[in-house]
Amino acid sequence: MGLIFAKLWSLFCNQEHKVIIVGLDNAGKTTILYQFLMNEVVHTSPTIGSNVEEIVVKNTHFLMWDIGGQESLRSSWNTYYSNTEFIILVVDSIDRERLSITKEELYRMLAHEDLRKAAVLIFANKQDMKGCMTAAEISKYLTLSSIKDHPWHIQSCCALTGEGLCQGLEWMTSRIGVR
Template sequence: MGFNMYFYFCYVEHKVIIVGLDNAGKTTILYQFLMNEVVHTSPTIGSNVEEIVVKKTHFLMWDIGGQESLRSSWNTYYSNTEFIILVVDSTDRERLAISKEEIYRMLAHEDLRKAAVLIFANKQDMKGCMSAAEISKYLTLSSMKDHPWHIQSCCALTGEGID
């Protein structure tokens, strides 16, 4: 009985939402976390959810579709969210302004006032991609004072930079 009670009271699950524009690599990153392999994906309509355990810490990862028509419903996922993972396509210079607009809109939401932010600068294997430093500067991350944040270069297809 003692062990079960201990487990019951110490089991904590952290809610993570993975957001970003369509085709940024959110679902590929989710399954790279889960299985350490590339899974063929199609555009996410709605969301995918998976539990990932890292060193006995449980994360409930919500991968939310990024098409323009779905972004207005992102706020339905915000309740109890501790971590936001924003995935940016490092080759998509034209839509970086939209990513910036979306992340600052999210961070202004009451339910996310305590959330930490991880930005994955994805597709670093592609020729002509922006560096994490360029993306950080464009997103004005240095002015983000109310949320702990980190930007990480990665390649969802190889898993590089994700662990």
């Protein structure tokens, strides 16, 4: 009996959870991915297609897909949606002009059948910049309180320093197995 339990436990503990990291170009998606992976800032260039890395947090394996955010690539985001458990939406807290585009993309994703069970973590990135919008301002503008069919959390962060990123990952790990 103990052997069966051990095998079941190892299956549960080593399960991979698919995460897509999306947001407009220059929001900080790739910088966040590599902060998770290496705990350091790496020089990035615009992502064409995607980057994928496995991040392990307290025995929880996240397969993170960082998807390019340029306008020409956004229409292909849905090719990554299958089996996604978590959406990480990275918002550039300085880029007020394009927040409406971020909002359109968020609600388009949430309406997609393949994401109907996905939880959403919003990183309000670039909180170290003067004049940035707060997480509360972004939440209000994106009308996050109207999202009732997806668990969501907004987290202030700074991809360059890593500040706030662990709290976001902790929220994700707390969501596993909740549904």
